[in-house]
Amino acid sequence: MDNSMKKKSFKESEDTELRRGPWTLEEDTLLTNYILHNGEGRWNLVAKCAGLKRTGKSCRLRWLNYLKPDIRRGNLTPQEQLLILELHSKWGNRWSKIAQYLPGRTDNEIKNYWRTRVQKQARQLNIESNSDKFFDAVRSFWVPRLIEKMEQNSSSTTNYCCPQNINTNNNDSLLPPSQSHDSKSIQTYTDFSGQNICLSNIDGSTSSSTFMSDLTTVPHFMDHNNFTDGSLCFHEGYDQELGGYIPGMEDDYMGNQECHVADGYSVYEDVTQDPMWNMDDIWQFRD
DNA sequence: AAAACAGGCAACCGCTGGCCC
DNA sequence: TGGGCCAGCGGTTGCCTGTTT
Incomplete structure (x- = not known):
């Protein structure tokens, strides 16, 4: 041998x-x-x-x-989907980086979501999933649809718009959630226009936030004209490279078990079942 | 009822960069 | 400085399950 x-x-x-x-x-x-x-x-x-x-x-x-104990399972919430769309538009296939901003979600899960859901939609439209055209379609039709779902969810459940815990230590404001430390637990109610963030302290008192005074920090997928009533609660988080603050982070799962129950069902269960696109609406985007 | 098909997702593979000796 | 080891990352594969025919 x-x-x-x-x-x-x-x-x-x-x-x-x-x-x-x-x-x-x-x-x-x-x-x-x-x-x-x-x-x-x-x-x-x-x-x-x-x-x-x-x-x-x-x-x-x-x-x-x-x-890992803090892994979240089940469907991605509309906020998480929005965040993924936004962050992917900025960073591309940097899955681990994107995952840093979705607590409890893994890069693998986000990658799978992108490949199975987002790219599928792009294929149906016959558009490259990373093209400007696709981003336009997302901004015009997908995002409003997600917003609509969020509205429905917020009106159908009292839990959805409940206060969330976020980290407000100013020293950590430029860190992804997972890297934040020494957090002071406070609660937030967010004006969806991004202009009137109201921070609600544990004791019930409120204080204004300056985090979102710069609207450029809001994901550019989002057309603020869609959110004129300011009634939506949008979760916030900190973003290092987007310049500060992005919605959808620090989701409510930590303090709001009902929204993300362990048996794999949640109030968002139906969201991903719905077709994201109305083919009549988006016909213009087809090649 | 069963075969074919499609979608979702867990797991693997290969590459890269950092660290240490 | 270069080689080995390791962790982390993104791409890909293949299996399982649900749906359609």
Whole structure:
């Protein structure tokens, strides 16, 4: 047997040692228990010490995309969808970067959303999903439709427009939510026009926010003419590169379990079931 | 009822950049 | 300075499930 054969057989035996494919409940438990007791650390070490026959890479992926306690599951909310559209228009396929602004959502999930939903819509329109034409179509039809859904949701549930917890430490105002720290928990009610942000403190008192005094920080998909009544509650967050503040961040899931229930159903359940496009409306965008 | 098809998503692959020796 | 190791990222694949025929 020559060296290459030896190498091959060694590699083969190594490969058969390593498990691949779907994770079992037992593996999940091993990994979760290990990380909860010892922290993440080096993934190759984690895999070894946890007694898993998986690569460190595989363990990392499983933990980050599925097992991590703060992972959110279920359909993306209209706010999250808006945010993805906006951030993608700015950064392109920088999924991990986009994911930083959607707490609890993974880059993988956002990537899958983009590929399966957004690109599908673009295909139906026969438009490149990253073209100006597509952005125009999104701005003109998709965004208003999402807004409409949000309106419906906010009127059909008292939970939707409830106060949310956000971080208001000024020192952190340029950090993505996940990087913020030492947060003071306050509650916000947001005028959808972006002009009259009302911060409601825990004790019920209110104070004005200066965060959105600059309307250029509002996603450019959003046509403010659509939001003249100021009745919508839009969630806010901080954005490092967009210049400060963007809606849709710091969603209400932390303090508002009803909106994102663990059984996979939520008040937004129907949102993604609806066709985003009215084909009559968007005929003009077709090539 | 069953086969074919399509969509959604978990997981893998390959590349890149950072760190350490 | 260069090589090895590792984590992270984006692209891709393949399986599972629901829907259609």
